[in-house]
């Protein structure tokens with residue numbers, strides 16, 4: 303890299319202490335102006351991008367991300383899902399007679415807004431209710447001017463806040479007890495509306511005795527830090543907690559249960575979202591033991607959990623096949639006929655809205671996935687490959703490039719990540735179209751990745767993905783000179799506005815990121831290795847690369863957007 307190498311000599315060595323915290327870097331601003339002056343003498347493409355403030359450059363990405371979030375705000379989704387006509391409630395293809403007989407419970411990051419919309423629709427029919435929401439959500443939403451995502455003054459619902467840091471705690475356990483008490487008091491005259499959204503698991507914890515809340519919280523942390531997927535986590539929660547895995551619906555029997563679910567898991571798996579409190583569970587306790595083995599965390603699992611699961615699996619082995627609940631169960635709730643589960647919103651809606659916004663901004667756009675999974679840094683690198691692919695296609699001329707080994711190699715890599723041939727073909731034709739009409743390309747995706755936290759730093763999967771993208775892009779630019787002819791930027795963010803235990807939703811990386819790090823005397827790889835993406839992004843270039851929305855009041859997993867624009871169209 304021409305610029306980077308030059309800067310190595312331009313910056314005094316004393317400002318390049320690799321692991322120094324960014325906050326203490328006094329000469330940062332001086333270095334910024336030095337960079338701008340310096341960039342005047344560098345190669346043309348790079349001059350343009352370095353002299354533009356990063357925050358301005360990233361406007362489109364931020365706009366696309368914000369539009370995606372707006373498209374899945376709770377009120378819209380509830381209004382779409384529920385209709386009331388002549389005292390009859392229509393939902394999910396069923397009809398319910400309304401007669402001042404409705405109770406509401408909810409748990410999750412988005413249920414305050416959902417509850418408000420339900421109250422607006424069913425008002426006087428509602429008797430009582432409780433919602434369990436994240437700690438300080440009410441205050442935060444009001445501070446952000448998002449009071450419309452909170453309940454009205456005259457609400458009949460009680461709000462309980464808890465689960466600090468997205469971990470089950472005494473406050474959320476208190477809420478779970480109160481919800482259990484309320485639903486067990488219902489009769490067959492009642493309708494129970496259950497509002498469920500991501501984060502619901504931590505907001506409805508009721509560990510089966512003798513497992514304690516502290517043990518469960520410790521287990522959650524261990525699982526999360528050892529790369530457990532949400533499927534793994536919630537399979538375990540369903541077995542060691544009272545209200546998960548259908549427990550809430552059983553407790554509410556004989557009331558009619560309507561669950562309105564905002565999906566924050568890949569493929570909208572109802573048996574996983576918020577650990578499925580209203581879905582009949584067909585998983586086995588042995589599956590939990592297998593997960594511990596697979597993650598090699600058996601020794602860190604609390605003894606009470608191991609003993610509980612062992613006893614449960616012995617009992618389970620004696621039971622008739624759970625795959626056919628009707629075969630062996632005579633309890634009235636066995637077929638869960640009193641329950642209707644309805645998905646009201648998901649990641650696909652958000653990715654589509656992102657794509658539409660990108661089109662409005664003049665970019666040719668495509669959604670490549672709404673179910674992207676894997677280790678965050680690998681997905682970051684995958685997006686570097688996608689950027690390379692687009693750049694390659696911009697320049698591709700069959701006559702000149704012959705057998706196009708590069709093309710085949712890139713396609714193979716993308717296929718390894720589960721992208722179907724059709725997606726590749728669409729990406730391919732989109733880029734050709736972009737070349738012909740000389741527009742940039744925006745690739746949108748959604749899903750949820752994981753991070754195996756090994757370092758001591760602070761970060762989240764989105765910020766880690768963006769950092770890995772930035773590093774990968776820099777390496778690719780060294781190898782592939784043609785990439786410098788494009789302006790490339792990438793954003794990954796959580797639609798709930800909270801990436802891991804940080805106050806950021808995610809981060810942006812572009813083709814200047816690593817140069818900026820170098821100027822700041824920071825080695826990005828060290829931060830990546832220490833899982834310290836938040837520290838790096840929050841201070842770098844006065845926060846130009848961090849994405850902070852505050853809690854959004856919704857939650858449909860994460861969104862990625864990659865923009866590749868030719869710098870100088872005549873140069874391709």
Ligand SMILES: Nc1ncnc2c1ncn2[C@@H]1O[C@H](COP(=O)(O)OP(=O)(O)OP(=O)(O)O)[C@@H](O)[C@H]1O
Pocket residue numbers: 467468500501502503526527529566751752753754755758759760761762763766798800801802803833834835857
């Ligand atoms: N320092 C870190 N760097 C990168 N990722 C981290 C770090 N610390 C935690 N994480 C990751 O953050 C994720 C947990 O994030 P978060 O608390 O937002 O949960 P979540 O899965 O989004 O919750 P929910 O689905 O309930 O909303 C885990 O994948 C964990 O590995």
Ligand SMILES: O=C(O)[C@H](O)CO
Pocket residue numbers: 499500501502503504532536566567574575576577
């Ligand atoms: O709460 C949970 O379990 C996760 O957000 C997945 O729904």
